[in-house]
Amino acid sequence: MTKMKKITVLILAFTCCLCQPGLDENTDQGSQCSGSASCCITSISQQVGVLKEKIANMAKKITFLETNQQNTDKEVLRLQSLIGGIPKVAFSAALRDSGTGDIGPFTTDTPLKYKKVFSNTGSSYNPSTGIFTAMVDGMYFFRFSMFNNLSPTPNSVVSLKKNNERLTSVWDTSGSDSNDMGSNAVVIPLQVGDNVYVELMANRVVYDDAMNYNTFSGFLLFTV
Known part of the structure; x- marks a missing residue:
């Protein structure tokens, strides 16, 4: 008992x-x-x-x-x-903290919520929203990865965004293969209050499971 x-x-x-x-x-x-x-x-x-x-x-x-x-x-x-x-800002998270399968589709572009947090020094990343918010002015590095859906055909498009600005993307929407991955990264200046997040395009999906294929990470390089 x-x-x-x-x-x-x-x-x-x-x-x-x-x-x-x-x-x-x-x-x-x-x-x-x-x-x-x-x-x-x-x-x-x-x-x-x-x-x-x-x-x-x-x-x-x-x-x-x-x-x-x-x-x-x-x-x-x-x-x-x-x-x-010297402020310490660094985080890394994976998309799923449990479960297996596709995430999406959504009717509108939607920020992905990376719920399995590996680290979050500085508490600037919010796993409830999937959004990183800058607390100090500085130059930051961000990287994200994407794993496409498994069937019937690839239908995955994700983008890294700063506030409402699209910075870079990873996509796979053609062909008959599966188990494809892609990643991208940026170094950008941020001011206090700027938001950075990974967005899943409307009507698209990504796949994830306990292997943690989809990740979102970032850290402060130096203050400005």
């Missing part, structure tokens, strides 16, 4: 004990609950409701703390650049 299950059983057992006859017979609630199975069930339901609310509040607090930590990391990078320090 897992630790969580044991805790749940203990809570339920304790709650039921409170509802047993004679434990609180001097109170109105005790006299009403005495010997009543329905009262015990109601009390358990109330306790479960309280626990769910506490768990939900804890989840919100954890999300809040994670966001604060990310914002703190970004502020440290900004301050380092202002005082002449």
